[in-house]
Amino acid sequence: MASSSITLSQAILSSSSIARNGSSQTTTTTSLSLPTFYGLKSTTTSRRRIATVPTTTTRLSVPRASATVETLEKTTDTALVEKSVNTIRFLAIDAVEKANSGHPGLPMGCAPMGHILYDEVMRYNPKNPSWFNRDRFVLSAGHGCMLQYALLHLAGYDSVQEEDLKSFRQWGSKTPGHPENFETLGVEVTTGPLGQGICNAVGLALAEKHLAARYNKPDSEIVDHYTYCILGDGCQMEGISNEASSLAGHWGLGKLIAFYDDNHISIDGDTDIAFTESVDTRFEALGWHVIWVKNGNTGYDEIRAAIKEAKAVKDKPTLIKVTTTIGYGSPNKSNSYSVHGSALGAKEVDATRKNLGWPYEPFHVPEDVKKHWSRHTPEGAALEAEWNAKFAEYEKKYSEEAAELKSIITGDLPSGWEKALPTYTPESPADATRNLSQQNLNALAKVLPGLLGGSADLASSNMTLLKMFGDFQKNTPEERNVRFGVREHSMGAICNGIAHHSPGFIPYCATFFVFTDYMRAAMRISALSDAGVIYVMTHDSIGLGEDGPTHQPIEHLASFRAMPNILMLRPADGNETAGAYKVAVLNRKRPSVLALSRQKLPQLPGTSIEGVEKGGYIISDNSSGNKPDVILMGTGSELEIAAKAADELRKEGKTVRVVSFVSWELFDEQSDEYKESVLPASVTARVSIEAGSTFGWHKIVGWKGKAIGIDRFGASAPAGIIYKEFGITAEAVIAAAKEVS
């Protein structure tokens, strides 16, 4: 690999440039010495960095002809690059210092690659951070967010003004302690929990590859951007990143370029204490192209050449291992864990200013640096204008595709889409809600161009295949069934990336409900970052039977009901499954978890899509005056049991109301009047039944009510027997109803 890298990168450097979009670059970069790529460093080599003075000076010889030419060639005067890089470093140092909180080490080490990305490589429009065809950037090592804030600030994003930098990590600021897409325009995804970002980047790159395959035409590459990512040692250690990287290699995501900030320091010290694997070899095993930039501190040309090389490799994602010094420039703290996650302290800030020759006040951006970066505003506007013109052409020629793509870009759902939702009557055949889910997915895929997804190797159990589409694969990226393999965690995080690529994407993903435990961190980020991912979670209780307690969710419904900004839906039959999908599709800024049964369930009288939208509603009632003798409540597969118990109790003369509690969150959002109409305060005789933990139900059934559930682990046996042994039965509901009423 090493030798081929030398050849390829040097070949690119010495040849005339390869411009995107077919526009040719007339001047070639003159560099005094070519960057050299040596073989991969042995892991036993001493890791202490020696900051070397850059020996190459590359000048911008000709002003750029158009905003769309390959920017990589236009390197700036190295002194100005250095000044810009130090501006980034000191903005980070100063912000962390002022907050007395944060992580200066990464921005100081990664400033060179950050500068080259945002100033020379990436195509974006700072005044419209959501311009569709922009290059995406993900800081997977999210703790280094001051790097990103400094870059957004320099690039002219309105979201990060000087006062925002000065209020880093303060209440209400646009510069929180980790990058949050919902706080700061220009931040694509929320990162911080390690390893998530690289998976988001895989999702973003997947989305681009998919849309390009679906919508590009021989005469119009209307979808065409790169996805860049910076990840650190911590991201590399997390299993989730290996999962997504394996998929990225499998899918051949050639426009994904990840920078591995190889600084060899993590919070506990030198990474040698826990991380001595060969990352390079691992990524080669995963099917990536791997390049090593040995001098990430000042080797600007090395970084540039690596990016060029990465772009030239079109069938594989590229990992650029950039060896940097954490806290570069700090004479006493660089290359140590002490610069990772704490402010440098006034004394060391002074020493660093001296060491890097930085005479400026805190937060100062030198005029020449400011001026240099100021071109991104007009250039970004030009890039977008050019793309808009291109899209107008495209629209003329390919109106149908343009309309579809537009709906993905804008997130406007096609009108009348919800008419595609299937409906059922009590006479419709009994079926498992996982099967009913598949009917919904297949119906919706026809009307929602942004719906795509798949399962973590359980497609035939989760029932998630879209029958009219093939598999999204390296050579069939236009297809919509994504095969994630047994990789739940990265599946969720990849879907977050897809969701954040464009508002019209509606990614869904699936596994057994119990295995949400494997992907909970990604699901929480869906909830936190407003990603409307649909989690199709089947085998949702002891009803799965023989697989036993390792596979039987118990506490999972409660655990998601407790999580903010996520909808936990447990439909009972066909109409409720359709209702759950309606809610999930409409909630584009809130993920939905659909808990679905493995076992067959009858179509119940009284269920409805509209009912589901209210979260809790009456499916049957023989009382009058809003005063039933008892209210029975159930969700999902246990709603049938509640309905049966009601039938029996009514035979005995009781007035009984049956309430489906399909989504607690939606019910909570209803008016007090509605809530009172379903659960009158005066009726304290209430019984709930759910094949899961009773935790949380007391808020609904009250002190005088009774919650029937399972507060132990499950068991391996046929489902019917477990239900009986665990007392999840109509008899138990009847007995409880008599006890409380």
Add this chain to the structure above:
Amino acid sequence: MASSSITLSQAILSSSSIARNGSSQTTTTTSLSLPTFYGLKSTTTSRRRIATVPTTTTRLSVPRASATVETLEKTTDTALVEKSVNTIRFLAIDAVEKANSGHPGLPMGCAPMGHILYDEVMRYNPKNPSWFNRDRFVLSAGHGCMLQYALLHLAGYDSVQEEDLKSFRQWGSKTPGHPENFETLGVEVTTGPLGQGICNAVGLALAEKHLAARYNKPDSEIVDHYTYCILGDGCQMEGISNEASSLAGHWGLGKLIAFYDDNHISIDGDTDIAFTESVDTRFEALGWHVIWVKNGNTGYDEIRAAIKEAKAVKDKPTLIKVTTTIGYGSPNKSNSYSVHGSALGAKEVDATRKNLGWPYEPFHVPEDVKKHWSRHTPEGAALEAEWNAKFAEYEKKYSEEAAELKSIITGDLPSGWEKALPTYTPESPADATRNLSQQNLNALAKVLPGLLGGSADLASSNMTLLKMFGDFQKNTPEERNVRFGVREHSMGAICNGIAHHSPGFIPYCATFFVFTDYMRAAMRISALSDAGVIYVMTHDSIGLGEDGPTHQPIEHLASFRAMPNILMLRPADGNETAGAYKVAVLNRKRPSVLALSRQKLPQLPGTSIEGVEKGGYIISDNSSGNKPDVILMGTGSELEIAAKAADELRKEGKTVRVVSFVSWELFDEQSDEYKESVLPASVTARVSIEAGSTFGWHKIVGWKGKAIGIDRFGASAPAGIIYKEFGITAEAVIAAAKEVS
């Protein structure tokens, strides 16, 4: 790697045997043809298996001299081996068929390696499955549990009788749908959720290496066993397995030998649809020795030679990639996903019987096979007796070490250990509970020989370093600080393995509380499998401040309170932290989660270790007759707020009781009388305060009470400001108290 493997394996085969324990083997195995190791298969090779007839016949030429000689040399007549292997296959086929549920494919493919392990390689005593020095076996691909049940049955374990095989996956049986250590003696760990088992195996191997380093003497290797594991494609795809495998390579766990069942089929079909990485190369990158057995179906000698080679490599774990055919023997279903997770069906069972020449009734074990395996009972007893004699010798010479080791083996805690717990008075300095936790850990490490653990790269934040010990590393395995790197999920699963190695191990592990989301699947298995792991979870609320919502737990307390068999403890100060450790140490069959503060907290009057043991208790009260005007409740860092509010309310003349609710689970276990003495039913004026989701609190505060908490995500700002902005204040408690009383 491939060429060195050839050399080494052939060298071993052709040389005289290397026996363990120094006893030399006088006869060498004669094989007609040496197994050959070719270079690693290209991933593009066609994967269809061709069942080849074995060409080697190796005979047992000399009866074994002693139970302790290397069993690997004593290969059995190949016809009998084949018969035994088919017995295993059909026990699996028949059990799955009878249950009409289960996974026959893996046992059919892995029967040869299973046979060789349990019949020729592993050292165990079937009549005492918990004999300390036994070799450990983990079926990471737990769905193939019929393999393990068949092997335990043949080997003579009382836990799996013929009737147990016949009640596979039935209510109350010893043969549940996935292996469960708490149901079936002889099963070391609970597996099924993929990837967990290989991590458990890493934990078991770590435990062995650690104990061997601590207790072995030049004249007595009192700790000396291997850890074997079978993992499948699914395990390999899961990120958790990469995490643990990276650590195993880093730690140089030479006595860990993992078999990768390379059958190229997962539930969704051919693994090519989602898994095309080079697993071999990845494991080499992770520092493993890798061997490829190309014919895992009938290549018995290849398997034997690979194990020998693996044992000879002492400084690296070994991955033996064994290429098998899933469902080997089934003429119409082998090598397809249809044999993965469903019964073959009567017709295909018949066809398989014909194909493999198996004339017997279901569940039949041929007499010669039975007789062959029957030797394991006396041999196992002899192995244990020999070890016991060795231990008696050891005890004479090294009484102190022997006593320590014994306490680890038996799980008997040293008497008076709890006296080491630190105590505090209200005058003791305010401190963060994470720091108080470190005082406890360091005090306990002196008196509990089995206490060891570490953090996922946050040791200096979680405060988990044991100051009197160094790091457990490849060359210092006797030390007790384990450096897990940023690998939360495998950290938990490795600790499960350590806990299940010997009852006296008390593993602890640490990260930020919010990152329990990364390791929840492993924590659930701690709870399910009775592993008393101590989870030290710091930065337990918005109190961590500036890192913001990605790092601030909200729903996590609720999510663990909902999980069965796990103790969620949130101590408020020094005494409560000590109490939490007392509870955690005593609960050897129930994991504990300690939620600890980043921020300083005062030592509160009224807190106590004894109080913590009751889960909820009164820390102050100015009422009489068990009738306070209002009961204020808090946990952890908010108990101080409740106490402050009480002071204010008392000044205004109210009678106020303050209750610390440090562990809901423990409180639930108290007598009704005790509960009534703390929370009298007649007092409905109740206010709770906790910096987390209010989900679940209504069971305690009741309909008339008020739960103060946070039902949204957090924010990035200094902690004090977030508390104030979110209304987690004494003022809010006072206002609520006035409202409800």
